[in-house]
Amino acid sequence: MELLGTVVVLTIKSLIFIIGMFLGAAYLTLLERKFAGHVQQRPGPLHVGPHGFLQPIADALKVLTKEDLVPDSVDKVLFYLASLMAFVPAIMILAVVPFGDPFTIFGVEIKPYITDLNVGLLLALAFGSISIYGVIFAGWASNSKYPMIGGLRKAAVLIGYEVALGFALVGPIMMAGSFSLREIVEAQQNMWFIIPNILAFVVVIFCILAETGRTPFDVQEAEAELVGGYVTEYTGMKFGLFPLAEWYIATFVLSAITVILFFGGWNPLPLMGWLPIPAFVWFFIKVFLLFMFFLWVHWTLPRYRVDQITELAWKVMLPLALANIFIVAIWIIIFG
Amino acid sequence: MVKIKYIDRPGLTNRERVFFVDFIKGMRITLKNLLRKTVTTYYPFEKLTPPKRFRGTHAHRVKNGKEPPSFKVLEKFMDIKEGESRCVACYMCQQACPVPELFKIEAVQTPEGKKRVTRFDMNLLNCMYCGLCTEACPVDCLIMTDIYETASYHRAGTVLHLDDMARRAVDFDSRRFDEPDRIWIDDQERSKLWGQIKWS
Numbered sequence A: 001m002e003l004l005g006t007v008v009v010l011t012i013k014s015l016i017f018i019i020g021m022f023l024g025a026a027y028l029t030l031l032e033r034k035f036a037g038h039v040q041q042r043p044g045p046l047h048v049g050p051h052g053f054l055q056p057i058a059d060a061l062k063v064l065t066k067e068d069l070v071p072d073s074v075d076k077v078l079f080y081l082a083s084l085m086a087f088v089p090a091i092m093i094l095a096v097v098p099f100g101d102p103f104t105i106f107g108v109e110i111k112p113y114i115t116d117l118n119v120g121l122l123l124a125l126a127f128g129s130i131s132i133y134g135v136i137f138a139g140w141a142s143n144s145k146y147p148m149i150g151g152l153r154k155a156a157v158l159i160g161y162e163v164a165l166g167f168a169l170v171g172p173i174m175m176a177g178s179f180s181l182r183e184i185v186e187a188q189q190n191m192w193f194i195i196p197n198i199l200a201f202v203v204v205i206f207c208i209l210a211e212t213g214r215t216p217f218d219v220q221e222a223e224a225e226l227v228g229g230y231v232t233e234y235t236g237m238k239f240g241l242f243p244l245a246e247w248y249i250a251t252f253v254l255s256a257i258t259v260i261l262f263f264g265g266w267n268p269l270p271l272m273g274w275l276p277i278p279a280f281v282w283f284f285i286k287v288f289l290l291f292m293f294f295l296w297v298h299w300t301l302p303r304y305r306v307d308q309i310t311e312l313a314w315k316v317m318l319p320l321a322l323a324n325i326f327i328v329a330i331w332i333i334i335f336g
Numbered sequence B: 001m002v003k004i005k006y007i008d009r010p011g012l013t014n015r016e017r018v019f020f021v022d023f024i025k026g027m028r029i030t031l032k033n034l035l036r037k038t039v040t041t042y043y044p045f046e047k048l049t050p051p052k053r054f055r056g057t058h059a060h061r062v063k064n065g066k067e068p069p070s071f072k073v074l075e076k077f078m079d080i081k082e083g084e085s086r087c088v089a090c091y092m093c094q095q096a097c098p099v100p101e102l103f104k105i106e107a108v109q110t111p112e113g114k115k116r117v118t119r120f121d122m123n124l125l126n127c128m129y130c131g132l133c134t135e136a137c138p139v140d141c142l143i144m145t146d147i148y149e150t151a152s153y154h155r156a157g158t159v160l161h162l163d164d165m166a167r168r169a170v171d172f173d174s175r176r177f178d179e180p181d182r183i184w185i186d187d188q189e190r191s192k193l194w195g196q197i198k199w200s
Helices: A002-039 A057-062 A076-096 A120-141 A145-168 A170-176 A179-185 A198-211 A236-263 A280-298 A308-336 B014-019 B023-037 B067-075 B092-096 B134-135 B162-176 B187-195
Strands: A102-104 A107-112 B058-060 B104-111 B115-123 B142-144
Touching: A002 A057, A002 A076, A002 A236, A002 A280, A002 B023, A076 A120, A076 A236, A102 A198, A107 A308, A120 A170, A120 A179, A120 A236, A145 A170, A145 A198, A145 A308, A170 A179, A170 A198, A170 A308, A198 A308, A198 B092, A236 A280, A280 B023, B014 B023, B058 B162, B067 B187, B092 B134, B115 B162, B134 B142, B134 B187
Parallel strands: none
Antiparallel strands: A102 A107, B058 B142, B104 B115
16 A cells, blocks of 8 residues: 555656656746847747747647658667657656755645655766767667767767766765765755865866757757758657757756755755745756856857867866865865 | 968967866857847837838839939820829830849830830849849839838739839838938038048
8 A cells, every 4th residue: 555655656746747847848948049049139039928938839839740750761760769768868867856855735745856766866877878879879770971970979979078977976975975866965054065076066067068968069969060960860859859858858957966966956055044935946046047057158159079079078077077086085084 | 582480370378278268258248148138120010111222122213293304305205194104115124134034014106106115014033133223224213112021922923013113112202202312412412411521
C-alpha cells in the first residue's frame, strides 16, 4: 500500500515537473526572442496576444501541424531516436534537482523534488552527457554531409568540456562532502560556494555554454557554414525538439544545478533573508538571472573556431578546474 | 622602390587574455542596446512617409495648367481633356527603359486629326524602379510616387493602366506637390533649405 502511494505521488510529481518544464521552456523561447529583439533594438514578437504573450502557443501549434518529412536515405531508427535522445535526458536531469526545502501544506509534507539521490550530481552529469548523443546520432543518421560535420564538431566539443566540467564540480563537492544536491545546498547556509570556487564557476559557465551549444560554442549548428548543422534534415516537431531540449531545457536545468552548486540554491541572497519570500522563489530568481546571463552571452558573442574551442578546453579550462581543486583543498585545510 | 615593412597583427595582451576583456566590452554594448528604445516601425499599423523623391509606383500627371512649356507646344496636336493624363505617347519612356517590354503604349488618330493615347500599361513585375523613364519624359507626365506597397494577389493586379496612373498622380500631387524638394533648384533655394554653406 505504501509502495502504491509512493508511486502515485511520484507520478503526479513527475507529471507536474514535466508539464511545468514544457510550459516553462515554451515561455523561455518567448523570453529569448524578446531579449534577442531588444538587444538588436527591435521589439521581438508583438502581435499574438498582448505584447506577443501567446506567441509560444502559436509557435507550438504551427510546429506540431507542420508536415513531418523523413528523407529516404536516413537511418530511420536512429533518426527518430536522436530527437528523443536529445530531449529525454535533458528533462530527466530535473529528477535530481531540488527546488526547495520540504514544506507542509494541509498537514501533508511536500518535497519539492522527485528524488534526493546521494549521487544526484553524478546522475545530472551523466544525463547531461547522454543528451549530447542525440546530436551525434542526428548527425550520423541524417546521412548527409552538413549534419555529419555538425555531429562530429559537437563530439569534439563534448570530449573537451565534459572533462573540465567534471573536475570543476569537484570543488563544491569537496566543500559539502556530499554528492546529494540537497545536502550541498544545506552546506551553503552561511557562505556560498562561489567564494573559494570562483575559478570553477568560470569553467562551469564555459562548459554549460559549450554543452548546450550556445553562441561562442555553437559550432554544431553554425548556420552560416553548416546550414543548421545536425538539424538540417529534420522537419516539424522533431526539428523543434532539438532547440527546445538544448537551448532551453538543458540550459535551464544546468543553470539550476549551477545555482545549487555555487549560489546557495534556495538560500536567500545575502542581507535579504528578512524578506518574506519563499525559498523556491529565491531559487527561481537565481536560476532566472543565470539563464538571462547565458542569453546575454549568446546574443553578444561571435563563434569560436573548432580548434580554438578544443584549445580553450584543454589548455585553459582543464588547468583552471584543477587549480580550483588545489585552492579549495588549501581553503578547507585553513578554514576547516 | 618603396621599402615595405610587414608587421604582425597585434596579439592579445595578458590582461585581455586572462579577463576576457573583449567579451566584457561586447557584453557592455549589448546591455546598452537592451536599454535603448527600439528603432522599428509597427509596419501594418504604422507606415513611414518616404522622402518626396522616393522611387515608388509610377503615375501620370494630369493636364491641370501646371504643364511645362514643352507640353504647350504639343498640346494642339493632342486630344486631351482637362484632368486627363497628359501623356503624349512619345515613347521616350520606353526608349529609356532597360526592360522596354514592360511598356505597352498605343495611340490612335481621332477623326479631327489629333492624337489620342488609348493605352499605357506598365508591367511592374519587370520594373526595377530605376527612374530612367521619369527622367526621359518630356512633358513631366510620368512620375514616381511615394507608394511602395505593390503586392497583389494576381499578376494582372501588378499592371498599371492609364486611368489609375492618372488617379494616383492626382492623389500624390494633392499630398506632396507643394512640399519643398530635398534637392535645391538654385542657390537661393539651397540656402533656404540647408542654410548658408561656406565653400572652402
